[in-house]
Amino acid sequence: VARGFASPASRAAGTPPGTPPDIAGSFYGFIPEFVGGVKLPGVNPTFGATVPKPVPVSRLSLNNSRCFSSVTVSAYATGTDPSSGAPSFNLTFATAGAKASPCDELYLIATAATFQLVSLDALGVHSVPIANVDTPAGAAEWTAREGVRILRFYGGFADTVTQILDTVSLFVPALTSGPELDAASMKLNRDFIKQYLNLTTVDRTKIFTGIDAKDINTGDMLAIHRADGLGTLEQFGTGEATSHIAMAVRIGPLNQLFVVESTDKDAYWPNPNIQKTAWDDWIAMSLACNYTVTLLQLKDELRAPGVWDTQAANNWIEYTLGYPYGYHNFLWTFQDVPGGNFPKPLDWHAAEVLFRIIEDVDADIATKFVTYAMNFRLSNGASWKGADSITEVANAAAKQGMTFGELYSIPEQDSWMYPDGPSMVCDSYACSIYKAAGLFRHYGIADDEINCVEFDNADAYTLAFFKQQSEIPQVCRDTDPGSPYCYVMGSYTIDLRGFNSVTPYKHMGEACSAQYPDFTRPPQC
Numbered sequence: 001v002a003r004g005f006a007s008p009a010s011r012a013a014g015t016p017p018g019t020p021p022d023i024a025g026s027f028y029g030f031i032p033e034f035v036g037g038v039k040l041p042g043v044n045p046t047f048g049a050t051v052p053k054p055v056p057v058s059r060l061s062l063n064n065s066r067c068f069s070s071v072t073v074s075a076y077a078t079g080t081d082p083s084s085g086a087p088s089f090n091l092t093f094a095t096a097g098a099k100a101s102p103c104d105e106l107y108l109i110a111t112a113a114t115f116q117l118v119s120l121d122a123l124g125v126h127s128v129p130i131a132n133v134d135t136p137a138g139a140a141e142w143t144a145r146e147g148v149r150i151l152r153f154y155g156g157f158a159d160t161v162t163q164i165l166d167t168v169s170l171f172v173p174a175l176t177s178g179p180e181l182d183a184a185s186m187k188l189n190r191d192f193i194k195q196y197l198n199l200t201t202v203d204r205t206k207i208f209t210g211i212d213a214k215d216i217n218t219g220d221m222l223a224i225h226r227a228d229g230l231g232t233l234e235q236f237g238t239g240e241a242t243s244h245i246a247m248a249v250r251i252g253p254l255n256q257l258f259v260v261e262s263t264d265k266d267a268y269w270p271n272p273n274i275q276k277t278a279w280d281d282w283i284a285m286s287l288a289c290n291y292t293v294t295l296l297q298l299k300d301e302l303r304a305p306g307v308w309d310t311q312a313a314n315n316w317i318e319y320t321l322g323y324p325y326g327y328h329n330f331l332w333t334f335q336d337v338p339g340g341n342f343p344k345p346l347d348w349h350a351a352e353v354l355f356r357i358i359e360d361v362d363a364d365i366a367t368k369f370v371t372y373a374m375n376f377r378l379s380n381g382a383s384w385k386g387a388d389s390i391t392e393v394a395n396a397a398a399k400q401g402m403t404f405g406e407l408y409s410i411p412e413q414d415s416w417m418y419p420d421g422p423s424m425v426c427d428s429y430a431c432s433i434y435k436a437a438g439l440f441r442h443y444g445i446a447d448d449e450i451n452c453v454e455f456d457n458a459d460a461y462t463l464a465f466f467k468q469q470s471e472i473p474q475v476c477r478d479t480d481p482g483s484p485y486c487y488v489m490g491s492y493t494i495d496l497r498g499f500n501s502v503t504p505y506k507h508m509g510e511a512c513s514a515q516y517p518d519f520t521r522p523p524q525c
Contacts, residue, residue: 027170027192028236029163032108032151033345034353036060038075039147040089040132062152067105067120069097073150081131086140091148093118093126104156110149110353112142112391115360119157138391145398151350171229178268181228181290189227190492196516197235201227201492206479208287208489211295213257213279215473219298219308219437221430222246222259223461223485224291225494226268236343238334239519240457241496245427248279248295251314258282260317262429264325274323274429283489292490295476296499297467302439309438316436320422320429326453327368328423329412333509334456338405340513348405356390366390372418377410411510412453427460428452439465440504449506459509462498 038058062071072094081088091109104121113133120126130148134140153160170192174185193199224244225231231243246261257279265272268289277285286293302308335341338348346354359366366389374393375386378400387393397407414432416423424432431452434440440450469477469484476486484499502508512525 026163026166027196028167028343029154030160030167031343031346032153032350034347034349035062035150035152036073037147037149037349038073038091040075040077040087040130040143058147060150062150065095065099065105066154067099067103068095068123069099071095071105071120075148078129081133084131084133086131086133089130089132091128091130093120093128095120095123095126098123106153106155106157106160108151108153108353110151110356112136112139112146112356112394115353115357117157121156136389136391138389138395141395142391145395149349149353151353154345167229170232174228175230176267178266179285179289181226181268185229186227186290186491189229189232192232193227193235197239197519199235199241199495199497201494203492204480204487204490207491209475209479209487211473211475211486211488216248216257216279216295217298217303218249218310218313219303219434220248221296221298221461221466222248222261222488223294223296223457223496224286225490226289226291228268234457236516237341238456238458239514239516241494242294242457242461244291245430245457245460246282247430247433249276249313249317249433251276251317260321260429260433262325262424262426273325274320274424276317276321287489290491292492292494293488294490294494294496295472295486295488296461296465297472297486298465299467302442302465307438307442309436313433313437316433320424320432323421324423326423326425326428328372328418329428329453330425331369332373332408332412333425333428333454334514335408336411336454336509336511337513338403338409340515343516348403348408352390352394352404359390363389373412374407376413376416377407381413381416411451411507414451414453415448416453424453427455427457430460431455434463434465443504445504445506450504450508451510454507454509456509458498459502461496462500462502464500464503466500468500 038060040058058075060073062073065071074092074094076090076092078088078090080086102121104119107118107120109116109118109128111130111132113135114130116128118126118128132140132143155163170189174181174189190201194201222245223242224246225242226244234240234243244263246259249258249260250256251258258276259279259282260276262274263269270285342351355366355370370390371387371393378387378393378396387396394404397404435447435450435452441447472486476483480487480493483493485496487493509525512521514521
């Protein structure tokens, strides 16, 4: 079986050993599932130097164990931790009825203060000590409320390491060297989206179509795919067919053609931040990094005077140039419904734990991707709420009667201004140009009734804003017969599912569940 993929026979027979039922192969098979929580008791005030016999205070039976007929988790108060003075506990895993031998299961147990891996490979009772310390700030409050969260990996320790290494192979060397994408990485990632997203890519015989720049106008969207790990991870999270969105604009007295986009500098792209690049330069850089680029041409009636406000659109572009890429809401553009967007088996319980692990490793990354955005939600966009960590964010949400999942599902607002400026990912930025130009108002949607920062790539290219196949340049129809859109470049085609099919509506994309493996959206979306 090729790296990361389950064989057809094993899929037909059921779940491949060591991989989750919702994931077809080893890629991302290390994502743990939240299987329950055990509340911890208050410390018995009579506990002294001699700790009485522990008494079970909470018990949880874990279902669907691969290795045992039963796994029961119990929490016991044991007194006071001698090193920290904090209340201490034992968490025990009691296993019975071996299903297979050898067989091991890997668990992650988490409070706000600690994370521990527990490997179960034998019958009996396995004990894990826990101290309810108040580090970081708010940890004791969180643990008193939530107890211990238990996450189970779908394989044992060796399986999980293999799944992590397989997943890393989607990213390295594709995102660590460049600009050219190596053939092996491209094939691996194309195979990934075929199996995991049912997106087939078909080889093209002509890499560069040779479209004349005079056929490209302001408002034409560029829907882009690069077969690397970051791009396919975005697809795995959202179900979208592309990994990047940019827009063509003509600016200045010479009506010069540029591409504007929100992106960042990396191994294959030389420039950071929201940027404007001359068309010929952009084409050269895109060819160098193996982009597949589709040109989605704006309908003539939407570019007409009285509909497209050229001055307002150009003013918005000039204002936004140089602002950073939208890392602050990178994750939240597609998180609309608690439990309805993260790829299964990941849910908000597990996501909160994983974000806190990231915070322990690099607090700045957690702040950039999570904490800033959650503070806006806690304060309804008015100010910094003062929750400086993910634990404090969760505690503040609980005081407002919300879970962490309910908090992050609050729609992002275009009006929110982060410390480094407006925060827009690529598709949100393209949408914001349409918004500034007045296209949504043309459909009776007021500016405060559409939040572009809630868009993902699919929301952008499914807008019913674009020309039909019969209207695209002849060179595109000749090069890729039957394609409903024009390929500017690329070694393969890709199906933009739902292209040009959604009339914009008020609060578009703000409450849409769409989740691996089928990414089915509710009718209102």
